[in-house]
Amino acid sequence: MMSITFHQAVFYFFSAIIVIFSILTVTSKRILRAATFLLFVLLGTAAFYFILNYAFMGALQITLYAGGIVVLIIFSILLTSHVGERFEPIGWGKMIASALVSLIGAGFTLYVLLNADFIPTQAPLPDASVKNIGTALLSYERNGFVLPFEVVSLLLLAAIVGAIVIARKEPHDTENPNNE
Amino acid sequence: MTYSIISIMRQELGLVVIALLVLFFDLVVNEKNKQKVFLIALALFGLHTLAGFFPFEGGNLFGGMYSTQPVHILMKNVLNIGVFLVLLMSASWLKTPQIANKSNEFLMILLTTLSGMYFMISAGDFLMFYIGLEIASIPMAILAAYEKFKSRSEEAGIKFLLNSALSTGFLLFGLSLFYAAAGSIYFDDLTRTLSQPSPLVALALTFLLSGLAFKLSLVPFHFWTADVYEGSPMVVTSYFSVISKGAVAFVLGILLFKVFPVFEGLWQNVIYTLAVATMFLGNLFAIRQKNIKRFLAFSSIAQAGFILLGLLHTDNLGIIVIIYFVLIYILSNLAAFGVAQAVYAASGKENIEDYNGFYKTNPRLALIMMLALFSLSGIPPVAGFFSKFFLFTAAAKAGYYWLVFIAVVNTTIALYYYLLVVKAMFINPNPEPLPTIRSDKYLRSALFITVIGIFLTGILSPVFEYIQAMVDKF
């Protein structure tokens, strides 16, 4: 019994962190602070993976999201010329209306989820070792993921090309159009 | 195994190879020959489109993660025809000095998004469906922002990206709820395990439908449409409004008919409401538009409302009617966009009042525009009439007489504003009408194909019978 409650305690602790920092992210008046709060949300999510014994995914979450995406977000904030500016305060009417809508939506979803009868699974917890992940990633069979694995490379390629097209300096912006 | 993968997935593989080749050629050829890559891409894609019509057996791969049947191939073929026309129309735009040095990247990204739509159509589980959807929508933001020297285009890109991220969030939450309810994301598992409606499934379906409704820009999820369509380059707007919309309509049909047929009672009411709201709002807002791109954006919202009518007939007839409608919608809307593209390329004008007296100087383009608008509104001799007629028949057969009545009312409203543009071109006087436009041979041949298509797809019954035969094999 002890271990279950401890698990739950840790779960609620990190849930609280995620909820608090999520709210801070969207309510913060300074954009750089919002990005920093987002970092904690992502770290909290990584903790969930560790709780679930899914260490690979947790490590991935930290390297990709905390290490990569947040850095990227901060870079792109620092690219703009209005870094120090504060957001304009949101009117009370809008604030109350959006809070109300979110609360109703969340309440409704929670109500449905808490009243749903989930089928408890008899299967043992899958072993999420990197070896099993690798085998599943490269498998052709059912529950194998080789097709998504290959197709994702297309998305990455399009992202590379697109990012360069959008971000690079155009030759026709400069003085000499023939100088590539 | 390898052989069966190549033969079953040949459409996807072919398209991906073309996209990669375009990028490869762009890397290896020298500056002078950069423009020729377009011709290679066009030729290869033309061959790819033709090759799609060779009959071949479908099959399942990767343990049911990918499945293709004649009906899926037909859907991809319909999209191919549209993309081929879009490519033809983009030729003159890709030659403009600001775009020329990134024209091949445009082709590559465009073809990649199309491959995403392929994977979405052929998905056998929610993971492939989701990845396909992402490939079809993230690079689309790049296309929308392609004229990055214009702030409107940048705005369109970022607006599209944010809205699509939001809608993807909805959709993913819905998918996770499906996993919670069924313990699997394979479509065949879902149809097996989820046998009766429960509140959880209803909630999941709601999230899934709202995510897709965003992509299809159904009211009340349409707010991004007009701004994105207006800001994007004309070619990209036409791609958005026909190809991407057509693909999502197909996918919606597949999901609702093949994965969730047991929940018919749940989603039919939703589709009904969305259809009514979309048709009315799309049409009423279209009347007020002054810009031709915004005008076509709202008209395409309204057309999406009409497509929903086909979803209410949960039978093969529903799918047949949707494919037929989308085919004719692609042809008619691309004809309209083609004329707008010709005008924009020649004069940089895109307001409806600029079209005043258009017939005097450009009789042929004006006639094509008129034909396209007649087809969009559904006036008898042209194809648009037949597609709407079959759509209404399908809905009426399913017992939705009131909805058909509402749709007919909306067709009349639509007729009014389509005729406003026709009136501007033929009747409204203009002291200085647009000069006579001479567009390049690609655009002219694209318009030629659309005009032939608008006449023939309606009158020739083999087209409809072919679609019927393909769908019945499903």
Add this chain to the structure above:
Amino acid sequence: MTSGLLITFFITAIVLVAAGILAAWLLAPSSFNKQKSQPYECGIPTKGTSWMQFNVGYYLFALLFLIFDVETVFLFPWAVVMKTIGMTAFVEILIFFVIIVLGLAYAWKKQALKWQ
């Protein structure tokens, strides 16, 4: 039993830290003046805002880094099972690699990796 130990550890840690802070707050005399809140060490007050605008090049690099970061994530599990699966695994990663390397070649050719 390990969880019981862990809880004890957590509680002890929290209590100890809290006790330290509390003791400092209670025992230390507190005073405040304006000089205390000024920057020290270098001793020069800043002029204007300390925010500065970054070069767009950083962004491009970060973006490319991220994309290849994602790639490593896929490579890692592959490398673990490469030996057991054998040739198939090799072909699969080769396809993935060719596509990604095409992107790298593109970035190189378009001089996105060159500092401007």
